[in-house]
Amino acid sequence: MIQVQDVVKKIEKENILDHVHLQIKKGSIYGLLGSNGAGKTTLLKTITGIIKQNSGEVTIEEQGVFENPSIKERVVFIPDALFFFAHYSVKQMAQFYQNMYPRWNQERFERIHQLLDLDINRKINRFSKGMQRQVAFWLALCAMPDYLALDEPFDGLDAVIRQKIKSWIIQDVAERDMTVLVSSHNLKEVEDLCDAVGILHKGSLIVEKDLDDLKSDIHKVQLAFKEEVTDAVFDGLDIVHQEKRGSVYMCIVRGDYEQIEDAIIPHHPVVFDMLPLTLEEIFIYEMEGVNYAIDNILL
Numbered sequence: 001m002i003q004v005q006d007v008v009k010k011i012e013k014e015n016i017l018d019h020v021h022l023q024i025k026k027g028s029i030y031g032l033l034g035s036n037g038a039g040k041t042t043l044l045k046t047i048t049g050i051i052k053q054n055s056g057e058v059t060i061e062e063q064g065v066f067e068n069p070s071i072k073e074r075v076v077f078i079p080d081a082l083f084f085f086a087h088y089s090v091k092q093m094a095q096f097y098q099n100m101y102p103r104w105n106q107e108r109f110e111r112i113h114q115l116l117d118l119d120i121n122r123k124i125n126r127f128s129k130g131m132q133r134q135v136a137f138w139l140a141l142c143a144m145p146d147y148l149a150l151d152e153p154f155d156g157l158d159a160v161i162r163q164k165i166k167s168w169i170i171q172d173v174a175e176r177d178m179t180v181l182v183s184s185h186n187l188k189e190v191e192d193l194c195d196a197v198g199i200l201h202k203g204s205l206i207v208e209k210d211l212d213d214l215k216s217d218i219h220k221v222q223l224a225f226k227e228e229v230t231d232a233v234f235d236g237l238d239i240v241h242q243e244k245r246g247s248v249y250m251c252i253v254r255g256d257y258e259q260i261e262d263a264i265i266p267h268h269p270v271v272f273d274m275l276p277l278t279l280e281e282i283f284i285y286e287m288e289g290v291n292y293a294i295d296n297i298l299l
């Protein structure tokens with residue numbers, strides 16, 4: 001398990017991480033979402049022990065991560081801006097990884113080689129951006145990490161490779177109980193992959209929930225009534241957002257399905273549809289809740 005307790009990270013006197021708490025269960029895939037500049041990369045670097053927090057605690061399996069080689073050899077971080085040694089070929093970079101990560105799996109390296117079709121003797125900086133990202137995943141997965149942290153991981157990968165890599169990750173989670181932390185602006189991708197999500201805004205975690213709970217707790221409700229109604233109709237509903245188009249109300253409402261139904265039905269609506277929100281919609285409304293507003297986004 002990864003535990004982040006009351007973590008503050010300051011850069012130039014500013015709290016880039018502002019008393020962050022989070023927990024990531026072993027064998028789960030956790031999606032870290034947030035606005036630009038929210039602190040996601042800083043949090044990933046803190047969790048993987050690349051940088052040290054000013055206060056608070058970051059532990060993996062109850063051990064501090066920073067300057068802890070026995071934990072770090074079980075953690076791999078793929079940053080959004082990839083780094084490879086200049087002039088290193090895939091083969092040379094693999095040798096470096098082999099020295100860094102004692103559980104390096106050479107057989108897996110050769111198997112993935114056949115599946116990715118990249119020349120191991122070619123200098124990595126001669127590869128395209130997407131090919132370099134393939135190399136990053138290739139090396140990361142052969143290091144057999146127990147904890148894999150990914151920052152905007154699928155940027156620049158074609159759909160076929162993306163699917164392939166996602167299935168390898170899911171396989172490692174299922175078979176080896178690998179824990180994955182993924183930060184991404186591609187919410188569709190996160191929605192498909194993650195068990196739990198956290199939303200970071202201005203250095204604070206504003207939401208942290210299992211994805212299923214998050215989705216069952218907020219709905220898009222479309223309503224119309226035969227006669228003009230007063231606001232009393234909406235009493236008892238936790239409305240996050242509301243718009244009226246003609247005679248139809250479109251509302252975003254917090255609460256479970258039955259609870260919302262029980263509040264609405266007594267008012268005899270002639271139209272009453274309730275739909276789950278996509279993760280992208282949930283994200284937008286949660287951000288609106290912290291005044292990161294975008295008006296008239298209801299579809």
Ligand SMILES: Nc1ncnc2c1ncn2[C@@H]1O[C@H](COP(=O)(O)OP(=O)(O)OP(=O)(O)O)[C@@H](O)[C@H]1O
Pocket residue numbers: 011012016034035036037038039040041042043
């Ligand atoms: N080395 C640095 N020096 C100064 N400020 C920094 C540094 N690294 C990060 N920051 C600041 O910290 C804040 C958080 O940055 P971070 O890269 O963690 O955000 P992010 O959530 O990953 O953003 P994005 O989604 O845009 O990639 C930003 O305001 C950024 O300017």
